[in-house]
Structure formats: C-alpha cells, structure tokens
Amino acid sequence: MSELSFFLGCIAPNRYPGIEKATKIVMEELGVHLKELKGASCCPAPGVFRSFDKITWLALASRNVVLSEEMGVDLLTVCNGCFGSLVDANNQLKEDQDLRAEVNKILAEVGHEFKGTIRVRHIMEYLYDDVGVEKVKESIKYPVDLKIAVHYGCHLIKPSKERHLGSIENPTFFDELVEATGATSVMYKDKNACCGAGGGVRTSSLETALKLARAKIEHAQAAGVDCIVDACPFCHLQMDVGQTEIEKKFGDVFNMPIVHYSQLLGLGMGYTPQELGIDMNYVKNDEFIAKIEKIGGGN
Amino acid sequence: MSDTDMKVIKTSDLDLAFREEIMKEHGAEKLSMCFNCTGCTAGCTMAEHEPNYNIRQLLRMANLGMREELLNHPYLWNCTTCYKCQERCPQGVHNVDILLKIRTMAVHSGIMLDKHRKVAQLMANTGHAVPINDDNKEKRKKLGMGELPETVHKYPDALEEVHKIVRITGFDKLTEAQS
Structure with missing residues (x-):
C-alpha cells in the first residue's frame, strides 16, 4: 500500500469536513494510505499571503512541506490553492539555494530544516498519473x-x-x-x-x-x-x-x-x-x- | 483610471528605478519585454466582469515607472491569479508574478486593504485563514470525525511555531490594523 501525508489546509477541515472524510475513504479503497500531517497550518493561500510578504509565505509553506519530509512521504492536497502554494514554494526552494538558506534560517528557529526531499501532489494528478484511470474505473x-x-x-x-x-x-x-x-x-x-x-x-x-x-x-x-x-x-x-x-x-x-x-x-x-x-x-x-x-x- | 481617461504624464515624474526594482524579482525579469499587444486583457476573466481592471495597463504603468499611481491603484487587487494571461503572453512575460511583486511593494509601503489586514491577522493568530467554528465542529462530529482537525488547531506547540515564524519575519507587525 502506498503512503502519503494528507495536507488538510483550511476550508476542507473547517468548512467542508465531508471532503476530508471522503478523501480518506476513497484513497484507502484505492490502496493509498493517508497519514495525518499533524500540526500543519494554512498553506498559506498563494494570492493573498504571497502578495503580502514573500518570505513569510515561503517560510510557512515550507514548514508544511518539511512536516511531510520529516515523515518521509510525499504530501497530498485536495485543494488547488494549497497545491499552488506548496508546489511553488517547494520548487522555488529546491531550485534557489540563496532563498533556501534564507528560509532555513527562519525554520531553524522552530527546529526544522527544508531539505527538498519530497514531492507535493494534488489528488487529481496523483490519481491520473500514479493510480491510473483504469484502477479508478475498477473501484x-x-x-x-x-x-x-x-x-x-x-x-x-x-x-x-x-x-x-x-x-x-x-x-x-x-x-x-x-x-x-x-x-x-x-x-x-x-x-x-x-x-x-x-x-x-x-x-x-x-x-x-x-x-x-x-x-x-x-x-x-x-x-x-x-x-x-x-x-x-x-x-x-x-x-x-x-x-x-x-x-x-x-x-x-x-x-x-x-x-x-x-x-x-x-x-x-x-x-x-x-x-x-x-x-x-x-x-x-x-x-x-x-x-x-x-x-x-x-x- | 480607465483607458479613456486622458492625463498628461510628465517624464520628470516617472521613477525608472521602480521598473528595475520589480525586475530583480525571480520571475519578473521579462517585464520590459511587454510590447502592449493586449492579449492579456482581451482574455482576462476578471476584465469581462470588471472592465476597469486592465492588466495590460498596470504592466504599462510599471514599465513607465509610475510607482505611486500603481501602488495606490484602485484595481491592483482585482487579479484572482488565474494565470490565464501569463500562460498566453506571446512574450513570455510573467504578468501574475509581476503583479504579486507590485502588491508586495504596496504592502511594504503601508498600503493595504483593511479586509486583507483582517485575514492576515486571522492567519497569524490562529494558523488558519479560515479557522474552525461551532457549526463545523458539529458537522465533523456528525460525520464521526474528531471535533478539531489534525492541524495547528489541535496542537498548541505547532501553533506556537507559526506564531514564532510570523514574529521573526515581522508579518504580524506588517499586517496589523492601523489605528
């Protein structure tokens, strides 16, 4: 069985808990076990928080990614906004060593380090690429x-x-x-x-x-x-x-x-x-x- | 300001360093390559519903160095960041990345909408832009789930990490309500 961490974000758990529950059920049925990503925060939302202050956005987004790195699994989201924040932050910090050093200085203060070891996945592209349409059909x-x-x-x-x-x-x-x-x-x-x-x-x-x-x-x-x-x-x-x-x-x-x-x-x-x-x-x-x-x- | 408003722009009032400052940002390097074809605005979903929002004009103002007009522009915050224009730009200009940089410059100049200050503070305080409420605690229980999700809502130490990060970056002060 494959394992991923489940990044909840804000709106699924706090406004539409049915989406959170349904995701756990259907992924388990498809042979994908979702582990709780304990202590994750807002992604934070890409359009607003990235607009306000890029370093804060990167530090908080990378903290969420790092929680999954520490579990040794890729991260799954069911939200386009969270995907936008976390994929973009993950990619930027994997590519830009100066930016990574700047963000890691902040993360060190809270006991974490971004290492760039995992992928951020959205449920739709994960189902399409890794599970496959045929397996979904069979379920x-x-x-x-x-x-x-x-x-x-x-x-x-x-x-x-x-x-x-x-x-x-x-x-x-x-x-x-x-x-x-x-x-x-x-x-x-x-x-x-x-x-x-x-x-x-x-x-x-x-x-x-x-x-x-x-x-x-x-x-x-x-x-x-x-x-x-x-x-x-x-x-x-x-x-x-x-x-x-x-x-x-x-x-x-x-x-x-x-x-x-x-x-x-x-x-x-x-x-x-x-x-x-x-x-x-x-x-x-x-x-x-x-x-x-x-x-x-x-x- | 709409395209039809006529106004004299004096070159002596323009701030060319503004454009250079924007172009230093990763992703914003191609700002000066915009040749005003208007493909961005023509396909803009927001412009269809709010014609005063004109991304081409905002980029033109950036290229001309109209710092003050742009940072205070009433439609600077109308972009939903759908990225359609950025994908379609024949010059490969990253319109949305550039707009986000201009917004950041506005916020760091103290220009921020009250509603955005509120949501920023909500996130800085609770760790969620949309925190849980009683209605949804009930819904969670009814679905057989824990009343609180496995997020910062349930783990005070994790929330303290978020608090510490926003203190270090100065985000809490940057976005605090103005008296």
Whole structure:
C-alpha cells in the first residue's frame, strides 16, 4: 500500500469536513494510505499571503512541506490553492539555494530544516498519473449516472511552468477521471474560467468575485448538468456559499449542487451522500440528494 | 483610471528605478519585454466582469515607472491569479508574478486593504485563514470525525511555531490594523 501525508489546509477541515472524510475513504479503497500531517497550518493561500510578504509565505509553506519530509512521504492536497502554494514554494526552494538558506534560517528557529526531499501532489494528478484511470474505473461498484460540469479551477494546472499537466487551454485528465465513475462530463461555456475567489478578491471585493461565480454556474446550468464537480474546497465554497450570497445580492437562484471529486468517487464506491457529507452543502437541493441516494442500490 | 481617461504624464515624474526594482524579482525579469499587444486583457476573466481592471495597463504603468499611481491603484487587487494571461503572453512575460511583486511593494509601503489586514491577522493568530467554528465542529462530529482537525488547531506547540515564524519575519507587525 502506498503512503502519503494528507495536507488538510483550511476550508476542507473547517468548512467542508465531508471532503476530508471522503478523501480518506476513497484513497484507502484505492490502496493509498493517508497519514495525518499533524500540526500543519494554512498553506498559506498563494494570492493573498504571497502578495503580502514573500518570505513569510515561503517560510510557512515550507514548514508544511518539511512536516511531510520529516515523515518521509510525499504530501497530498485536495485543494488547488494549497497545491499552488506548496508546489511553488517547494520548487522555488529546491531550485534557489540563496532563498533556501534564507528560509532555513527562519525554520531553524522552530527546529526544522527544508531539505527538498519530497514531492507535493494534488489528488487529481496523483490519481491520473500514479493510480491510473483504469484502477479508478475498477473501484466503481455503482456507476454514477450523472451529467457533470467539470471545474478544473486555476492553480491545479497553472502556472504550467511549475505543473506539466498537459494543455492548459483544453485539459482532459479531470474529465477522464470523472467519466471513470460512470458519469458524463458535459461541455459548457467558458469551462476553464476562474470561479472568482482567488487572489484575495473574495475577501476584498465580494460582489465582483460573485459575478465570476455567477457566470460559471449560469453556464453550467445552461448545459443541463446535475451538478458541478471541483477539486478545490475554495472554489467549492465560492460556488456553494457563493450561491447564497448571489441570491441576496443579485436575486438569482440556481440550487446548483457542488461536489468535490473525492465525494463523487465515494458515491461510485457505494457510500451514501450523508457519509460523504454531500448533504452538508450550504445550498440545499433535496431532489439531487434523493437522486444520488439511489446510486448505491436505492435502499 | 480607465483607458479613456486622458492625463498628461510628465517624464520628470516617472521613477525608472521602480521598473528595475520589480525586475530583480525571480520571475519578473521579462517585464520590459511587454510590447502592449493586449492579449492579456482581451482574455482576462476578471476584465469581462470588471472592465476597469486592465492588466495590460498596470504592466504599462510599471514599465513607465509610475510607482505611486500603481501602488495606490484602485484595481491592483482585482487579479484572482488565474494565470490565464501569463500562460498566453506571446512574450513570455510573467504578468501574475509581476503583479504579486507590485502588491508586495504596496504592502511594504503601508498600503493595504483593511479586509486583507483582517485575514492576515486571522492567519497569524490562529494558523488558519479560515479557522474552525461551532457549526463545523458539529458537522465533523456528525460525520464521526474528531471535533478539531489534525492541524495547528489541535496542537498548541505547532501553533506556537507559526506564531514564532510570523514574529521573526515581522508579518504580524506588517499586517496589523492601523489605528
């Protein structure tokens, strides 16, 4: 069985614990044991904290990476934002010896040292490259008969100089993993557009951020999907909590279910929406929950 | 400021050292290679919804050395860092990396939005930009999980490491609320 450390970040454990739980369940089913990364902090969020002070961002990000180095395993994240921070920090410190020396001086004060011995992995690219689409397909006991709008998000694939995940204009790996569950990935307008949350925009200009989310959800709805599937708790929050805010600010009601890929996979493996926390979304859509309850045999 | 606002820019007011300062940053070296093709702004998702946000114009201002105007620019913080423009730039200019450097220069000049100060302090104090709350402790329990995640929330010694790091780097002071 492969082992990885599980970097939780902020939003999964503190706003969508179902994503955390679903990830542990599905990875174990796939033969990947996730070890707790005890004492990890915020990644810290790439757009804001890196904007404020690069050395603080690097020191805190590398501390998280180092905790996994000390366990001797690669680190797994289920969040695009955390992936952005940790991959970029890990790569920069592996490549730039001066920067590494500067950061290590700070880490030494708290008893750590960055050595550059591990890789930072995102669940989607880990599943695609290391587990494989075929094995994911074999793990599905109950095909998920849903029409899905795939939301890649931004920092999973960009900046590509740090990622190497193929085309950033027309990526396909996420769609392949969604279709491995038996679902259909439906094309929709501006599929690769940003959800609007990143870069500190959700914090500083909520209304503007919501305009981007609204466009995203409108386009998905126009394509007739059952739900949007993402691989980032921050996009997840922006599109789920965002819908309650969009209703208040603009009056639009979508009732669009937002599902993390770990939760989708869990459905196909036979777990209930309640076990996976899908029913804990801020947008309540009973019709959707009733529909996905039938996937595992309809009891 | 939008593209249609006409304003005389005096060369004597420009600060050419500003551009050099930005270009010292790893990843920002190609700033001067921008030839204003506007491919960045044309494809910008933010610009579609907020036309006053114009990344091409911000880079032009950086190249001209318009330090004060740029550090105080009302739309400097509108980029969601989606990196689409950076990927598409035919000159290989790292637009987003450059913008982040300019933001850092603004913050270090004492120019920071109150809402960003608040989230920075929240992270510096709790170790999380989005800390746990009662509602989610309940959700965790209902899912059969521990009330607190295995993060700094559960390990006070780990949180102390975060506190120590933000003290050493001066981040706590840099982002503290202004009186």
